[in-house]
Amino acid sequence: MIRALIATVALLLVLLLVAIAAALLYRGNALDAQARDATAQQRVTTLESQLEDERSARGIEHTQAKAMAQIGDEHENDREASASVPAAVVADVRTGDLKLRNDLATCHTARLSQAVSGAVERDASAQLRAEVAGDLVRIGRDADNHVRACQRAIGVLTGQQPSVEANP
Structure with a gap:
């Protein structure tokens, strides 16, 4: 019975370690996604600014x-x-x-x-x-x-x- 208890505790520890690893991996992916989102938003802002500058230049040209x-x-x-x-x-x-x-x-x-x-x-x-x-x-x-x-x-x-x- 002690062996079963030790095996159960070991299994629970392994499951706990797997859950912690999965949580850390998910958190890392979430941080990466936020960084990608911030980069994409910065690119969109830059492109909108460039588009507005180009429209302004075309208006002046016309x-x-x-x-x-x-x-x-x-x-x-x-x-x-x-x-x-x-x-x-x-x-x-x-x-x-x-x-x-x-x-x-x-x-x-x-x-x-x-x-x-x-x-x-x-x-x-x-x-x-x-x-x-x-x-x-x-x-x-x-x-x-x-x-x-x-x-x-x-x-x-x-x-x-x-x-x-x-x-x-």
């Missing part, structure tokens, strides 16, 4: 793209409108509504002296001066429009507004 498209459209409209400028300047010079500066009005070429040229050549020279004036005005206006478009594009890309002087 806003900039719309502003750049508007600048491009305005520049093209200015270019189309400037095509009529030389003809208007030539017409104004011919009617006398617009006067040329003396250095442009009296320009001479080495090959053609007005003292020797005939009436047809003098008329051609006057017409050439008016056309040159129209072309000069067009070139100046195109350059101004191009510079303004570039300034607006740089302002959109850098987030700065052009100064009042640069945008009359």
Whole structure:
């Protein structure tokens, strides 16, 4: 009977040791699961932050793209409108509504002296001066429009507004 009692106590001790080992193993697995859960939650937070940053960057890109498209459209409209400028300047010079500066009005070429040229050549020279004036005005206006478009594009890309002087 003592042997049976010793065997029963030994069996109970072994079962107790197995239960303790199982409890420790379960507790270790639970701690590992909590650590994995914390790591996963940290990853989710990081990914959500990255996603929000990317959405914000895309929103800025879309806003900039719309502003750049508007600048491009305005520049093209200015270019189309400037095509009529030389003809208007030539017409104004011919009617006398617009006067040329003396250095442009009296320009001479080495090959053609007005003292020797005939009436047809003098008329051609006057017409050439008016056309040159129209072309000069067009070139100046195109350059101004191009510079303004570039300034607006740089302002959109850098987030700065052009100064009042640069945008009359």
